[in-house]
C-alpha cells in the first residue's frame with residue numbers, strides 16, 4: 410500500500426509536539442504535510458502554525474504506524490490527533506533516515522563520529538555510549554588520548570580513518586581550529602556543531618559559527634546543538650534513577666536548514682536523556698550561540714518574584730513601624746517627627762522583610778504543585794499541557810526554594826545577632842515564645858535539608874522515593890512549621906487585627922500565602938481525591954485519547 414494512502418486512512422494518531430520532538434529512528438519515513446491543510450484545521454490549541462508539518466512513520470508501519478509532529482508545530486504533547494481529515498494531503502515524501510546512510514553496527518547500535526577528545530568530546534562520548542551508541546573518536550593523535558577515550562567506551566582512530574566510519578559527525582573542537590581539519594573528508598555529512606563563541610566578541614546579529622561552518626563545507630548539512638550544555642553537566646547527568654533524570658531534563662536547542670537532519674539530531678538529544686527544542690533554521694544559531702552567555706537565565710523569574718515580595722514586605726514594615734505613627738503625630742499640634750524610630754531599620758526591618766519573603770516563597774514553591782493537581786483532576790488526564798504561566802512557575806520551584814533559604818538565613822542571622830531578637834533575654838515565661846522559637850528553628854533546619862537535596866550531586870544520589878519524600882512530605886511539614894512560627898509569634902495581632910494604620914499588619918499579610926496553600930492542599934489529602942489523582946498520574950484518562958491506528 411502506498412504510504413500516503415495509509416495516512417489518509419488513519420482514524421487517529423498520537424501527536425508529539427515540538428517540546429518533545431520526534432525521536433526518529435532508522436526505518437522512519439518522513440512525509441511532508443500540505444501546509445494548506447494545517448491552516449484549515451479548526452482552532453484547537455496550538456494549530457495556528459501554517460508551516461508544513463513533518464511526520465515520522467515508524468518502521469513497523471504496517472501494524473503500528475507512529476505518527477509524530479515535528480518542526481515548529483505547537484501541538485501539545487500527548488494531545489489526541491483528531492480523526493484524520495482527508496483534506497490533508499502529503500505533498501511529498503522527504504526521504505528516510507537511511508537516505509543519510511547512518512551506519513549501524515552488527516549489534517544494531519547507531520554509529521557516530523566525535524571529532525575531538527577534549528573535555529566536551531569526552532563528556533559526549535560517555536553520554537552517547539551510555540545511550541547505546543557506537544562512538545568512533547577522531548583524534549589528531551590517537552595514542553595520546555587512547556586510554557581516556559577507551560575508558561569512556563569510545564573507539565579512537567586518526568581523523569582520516571574515523572571520518573569514514575559514519576556520516577554523522579559531532580565537531581567537538583574549538584571553532585578556530587575547524588579550518589585546520591581535513592574539510593574534504595567532511596563533505597556531504599551531517600555535522601553537529603557544538604561550539605561556543607568567545608563572550609568578548611559575541612554579537613547576535615553576526616553570522617553564527619554554525620553558518621560559517623556551513624559556508625566552509627557547503628555540501629554538508631550543519632546542525633547546531635548541545636552548545637548550551639557544559640561538559641560537567643553532560644557527564645554527570647546520567648546518574649540517578651530514571652525519574653530523577655527525567656525531572657532534571659535540560660532543554661537543548663537544535664537548529665538546521667535541513668528538516669530531516671534536525672529531526673534526526675532531536676532524536677539523538679532525546680536518546681541522551683535531554684529535551685530537544687526545535688529552533689528551526691540555522692540562522693537561529695546566532696541566538697542559540699548566545700544562550701550560554703545569558704546570566705542566571707533560570708533564576709530570572711524566581712529572582713524577580715522574590716525581589717518584588719521583599720520590597721512589598723519592606724515598605725509595609727517601614728510604613729507600620731516608622732512612618733505611620735510619625736505621620737499621625739505630625740497632624741497633631743506640636744507633633745514632631747521621631748527619627749529614633751528609624752534606629753533599628755537596618756536590622757529589624759531587614760530581618761522581618763527577609764522572614765516575610767522566606768515564608769511567602771516557601772508557600773509559592775508548593776502552590777503551583779497544588780494548582781497543577783487541581784488542573785489534572787479537572788481535566789481528568791495528565792497528558793494535556795499546563796498553561797504556560799503554570800509551567801514556568803513549576804520550573805522555577807527550585808530557584809524559589811533556594812532564594813527562600815537565602816532569605817531565611819539572613820533572618821536567622823539578624824535574630825541571633827540580637828540577644829533579645831528571639832526573646833532569648835526574656836525571663837518571663839510564655840508558652841508561645843519557646844514554641845514559636847522551636848518551630849522557627851525546626852523550619853529553618855528542614856529548609857536547609859530541602860536546599861541540600863536540591864543540589865544535583867545530592868539529589869542524584871537518592872532514589873526517587875527518597876527524593877520525593879524529602880521534597881514533598883518534608884517540604885509540606887516545613888511550610889506548616891513556618892506558618893506556626895508566625896502564628897505563635899503574633900497570635901494576638903492575628904486574632905485581633907490592628908488597623909490603626911489603615912492596613913493589615915505585616916504578619917497578617919505574610920500568613921495569607923502559607924494558609925492559602927495549606928488550605929488548598931487539604932482536600933487533596935482526602936482518600937477519594939488522592940486516589941483519583943494517583944490514578945491520573947499513573948496514566949488513567951477520564952476521556953481516553955483515541956488510540957493510534
Ligand SMILES: NC(=O)C1=CN([C@@H]2O[C@H](COP(=O)(O)OP(=O)(O)OC[C@H]3O[C@@H](n4cnc5c(N)ncnc54)[C@H](OP(=O)(O)O)[C@@H]3O)[C@@H](O)[C@H]2O)C=CC1
Nearest residue numbers: 525526527528529530548549581582583586604605639640
Ligand atoms: N567544555 C565545555 O564545557 C563546553 C565546550 N563546548 C564546545 O565544545 C568544543 C570543544 O571544547 P572542549 O572539549 O572544552 O575543548 P578542549 O580544548 O578541551 O578540546 C579540544 C579538542 O579538540 C581537538 N582538536 C582538533 N584539532 C585541534 C587543533 N587544531 N588544535 C587544538 N585542538 C584540536 C583536540 O583533540 P585531539 O587532540 O584528540 O585531536 C582537543 O582535545 C568547543 O567548540 C567548545 O566551545 C560547548 C559547550 C560546553
Ligand SMILES: [Fe+3]
Nearest residue numbers: 764820849894
Ligand atoms: Fe523568625
